[in-house]
């Protein structure tokens with residue numbers, strides 16, 4: 001690792017008059033909205049945002065689908081926050097390995113954890129480790145050029161069938177990427193390795209499988225409309241599954257999104273051809289099936305060859321919450337060569353952080369971290385949480401804006417009430433830089449990121465894309481090459 005060292009003073013400045021030293025961990029929407037609200041609410045605050053990646057913006061860069069460029073415009077707003085003279089971005093700095101939570105709490109008055117949900121819910125059924133079974137998160141990170149899964153290389157060539165488990169918006173994203181003509185993806189910021197693999201893909205059939213019915217599908221109408229509109233796509237939905245009960249009706253009465261999704265599915269079912277024409281790509285919506293085990297291939301040892309599903313029925317009453325799927329003891333196999341589990345993300349704890357394993361979140365009340373999952377426990381002084389780590393892996397980008405408002409309002413209330421606790425002079429940025437220097441951590445600044453950004457855009461122009469995403473190694477190399485630390 002290159003030594004950070006003597007250049008520190010030229011890159012970062014820290015006015016001693018700024019008495020409230022704040023560290024935000026994670027530069028996704030929750031992190032940036034928190035920083036923005038803190039800057040507005042506290043003139044005395046100096047905010048440092050750290051991220052384990054050299055690139056900022058979290059899932060806006062590595063989650064949002066490449067064919068949704070309009071969603072990524074929010075990056076402009078986040079960049080304005082990063083340009084505020086009281087805010088600094090420190091990329092390539094990981095909570096847990098570069099610096100510990102207790103160190104951060106020693107050097108900052110306020111620490112806000114907004115590091116998202118970077119693991120997966122698991123099904124816990126046989127065969128989950130077979131080759132060809134991936135989480136949607138891994139697949140998404142692969143096509144979006146996230147450094148952790150750029151090497152995933154999912155096998156898209158030896159099968160014509162993929163099964164996507166789950167029917168949320170992420171499931172729709174991955175199904176759309178598999179089915180959309182690659183020529184249409186070629187003008188997006190999709191990672192070049194993914195585009196090359198999708199061009200050679202032999203996958204023509206995608207099954208989107210839900211354990212509940214069409215009245216409970218977790219996706220939203222806009223995203224459903226988009227996949228249904230893929231050119232020349234054959235849609236298959238079993239008519240029998242579209243028959244709904246009075247309880248479904250009652251559920252939909254209370255949920256307009258579900259009603260719209262159900263109506264769209266019904267319409268798609270009635271307007272689709274009975275059979276696909278030869279070679280036509282197919283999208284099958286399958287309901288009332290829960291995965292029971294993954295089947296191993298006889299020809300390719302250790303590789304998935306299909307999924308065994310148990311049929312389900314819905315149980316429960318509307319009054320007591322959503323109806324849940326219960327197996328009815330009837331099973332059937334569905335053959336495939338690729339499975340993408342899109343059943344939800346999960347957060348990961350770090351050392352010294354209270355964690356609620358059953359909910360997969362940091363226990364908190366309105367963003368104040370609790371010492372344990374018990375609501376009667378005291379709060380951890382100066383420690384807050386925001387975003388998916390606070391509420392679980394649901395919600396769109398804008399949801400994190402309201403979430404950050406709530407967390408920041410708690411911070412402001414606490415500062416007002418317990419002024420003396422926040423008044424101690426903490427080293428903040430200087431303390432952070434000292435620790436990182438001692439550990440030879442190569443920090444990527446926002447200035448560095450903007451050079452990387454320009455380079456990605458320059459490379460993109462050469463291939464007709466908005467940007468060509470660079471790998472981590474390239475980023476660290478380019479960063480040194482393009483006048484570092486100035």
Ligand SMILES: Cc1cc2nc3c(=O)[nH]c(=O)nc-3n(C[C@H](O)[C@H](O)[C@H](O)COP(=O)(O)OP(=O)(O)OC[C@H]3O[C@@H](n4cnc5c(N)ncnc54)[C@H](O)[C@@H]3O)c2cc1C
Pocket residue numbers: 025026027028029030031050051052053056057058059060063064065068071093094095096114115116117118140170173386387388389394395396397398399400
């Ligand atoms: C595949 C997918 C597609 C989506 N598409 C859309 C969409 O089109 N429109 C929409 O509105 N919403 C979309 N969403 C939802 C939206 O992305 C989330 O609501 C939002 O990103 C959550 O914000 P966050 O800041 O909590 O987490 P994240 O965006 O995940 O940000 C967390 C950040 O923390 C960093 N980090 C992780 N661990 C550490 C560590 N130990 N130390 C330091 N940093 C760390 C990560 O690198 C990351 O930058 C999508 C979500 C997914 C999964």
Ligand SMILES: NC(=O)c1ccc[n+]([C@@H]2O[C@H](COP(=O)([O-])OP(=O)(O)OC[C@H]3O[C@@H](n4cnc5c(N)ncnc54)[C@H](OP(=O)(O)O)[C@@H]3O)[C@@H](O)[C@H]2O)c1
Pocket residue numbers: 121122123165166167168169170171173210211212216217218219223290291325342343344345393394395396
């Ligand atoms: N374009 C966009 O705006 C966009 C794009 C992507 C993501 N997002 C947002 O990001 C968030 C996360 O999306 P997501 O799709 O990961 O999560 P999600 O919306 O919670 O969907 C999860 C899906 O997994 C299913 N599931 C969960 N556990 C299961 C199990 N054990 N067995 C079988 N199925 C199971 C759920 O079924 P049940 O309903 O039966 O539990 C549901 O269909 C959502 O809020 C989403 O709206 C938005």
